[in-house]
Amino acid sequence: MIRLRIQLTHWPRRALILTDTPRPACRMCDGEGGANRDYGDPETGEYAGTDWEPCTCWDENRRYVLLPLPRRPRWLRRRDTGRDPWAPGGYSDEPPF
Known part of the structure; x- marks a missing residue:
């Protein structure tokens, strides 16, 4: 039996996908879907790493694309400058109320 959920993926292209759980x-x-070993x-005899062993109860590679999402136009993408654009000079010394 397949237990599906909807996810957003960004690679290779933004899309909504159905994936198995x-x-x-x-x-x-x-x-959990597997175990760390x-x-x-x-x-x-020193620690060298951890392997992920997936369980047989699910297939982590089973994915179905529902809806490819378009790319946002460049002018709609967020530009985080780290300052308040409404403050005088970009900075404000007033407490927020």
């Missing part, structure tokens, strides 16, 4: 009552992963260096 892990089975909530799975006994192998407890609804730590591994060490065979020579020193």
